Amino acid sequence: MKRLLHKDGTWAFLLLLPNLLGFFIFIMFPVLGTFYISFTDWDMAGDMKWVGLANYKTLFQDDIFRKVLWNTLYYSVVSVPLGIMMSLLLAVFLNQKLKFMRFYRAAFFMPVISSFVAVAVIWQWIYNPDFGLLNYFLSWFGIDGPSWLTSSVWAMPAIILTSVWKNLGYNMLIFLAGLQGISESYYEAADIDGAKWYTKFWHITVPLLSPTTFFVTVTSIIGSFQVFDAVYLMTQGGPARATSVLVHYIYQTAFQYLDIGYASAMAYILFFLVLIVTLIQFARQKKWSMY
Known part of the structure; x- marks a missing residue:
């Protein structure tokens, strides 16, 4: 028996070895190396x-760092609740027994698997102040639309709207899986009691989806702190760094200004921010479970 266990353990280790090597070479070594470089x-x-600690001290005196940190928090605070609410409502709608429902689900998920380069080109055209669809639609109501991507006020909301639209289908799919795990007996009992649709939503759907909502919230917050492609492709952080976020500033510092030590220090500040927010969410996990 011991020989069999030893043999199985050896084979298990050999099968895991390529993955372990990849983890240490491509993840752990860069993470530890970046930590060392942040002090150089x-x-x-x-x-x-x-x-x-000179790089870390400089961070707190860097006006640009404070600006991009504020932009990152602004992006996260707005995009995360908006994305969760919209994806939940969309999942509830797509959980109904209607014709062509598979087509609708596939259509709403399509942006998730689409290249952000293509998405950025489409939304830049939509936001165009001269012939874009958005300003054309606003003109129907007598509203003179702004220059979305070149306005220091409207550029970040435009980035947020694009990112929420791009990722809507992913969270929708998670919520849809959670909805299909709720027993129909709850809704049938509510129908017998004469409950309205909004009563069933707030007192059955929302509480029973709380574990799913917790997962979506944690992953959405982590993703919001790591936003880069939308900013890089659509505004390059402008105008006047109105849309520059932490990852974008780290990229610029490392690969444009070639200040690798300072960029590494910012990367670790970002890491600790994400870690702290995630730990807070997990510490409050019990409050998410309503049943």
Whole structure:
């Protein structure tokens, strides 16, 4: 028996070895290496110069860092609740027994698997102040639409709207799976009691979806702190850094300004922000479970 267990353990280790090697080479080594580099001054060409906590001290004196940190929080606070509410309502609608429902589900999920380059091109055309569909639609109501992507006020809302639309189908699919796990007996009992649709939604659907909502919230918050492609492709962080976020500033600092040590320090600040928010969510996990 011991020989069999030893043999099985050896085979298990050998089968896991490629994955473990990949994890240490492509994840753990870069993570630990970045932590070391965050205490240095390095431009990828010369030798590393140890500067200790200087990069972290500079962060708190950097006006641009404070600006992009505020933009990141703004993006997260607006996009996460909006995306969750819209995807939940869409999932409730697509959970009905209607004709062509499979087509509708596939159509709403299509943006998730679409390239953000294509999405950015389409939405840049929609936001165009001269011939874009959005301003054309607003003109029907006598509203003179702004220059969305070149306005310091409207550029970030435009980025948020595009990102929510792009990721709507993913959260919708998660909520749809959660909805299909709720027993119909709850709704049948509510129908017998004469409950309205909104009563069933608030007192049956929402409470029983709380574990799903918790998962969607945590993943959405983590994703919102890591937003980059929408900003890079649509506005390049402008105008006047109105849409520049932490990951975008890290990218610029590392690969445009070649200040790898400073960029690594910002990356670890971002890591700790995401870690703290995630730990807070898990600490409050019991409050999410309503039943």
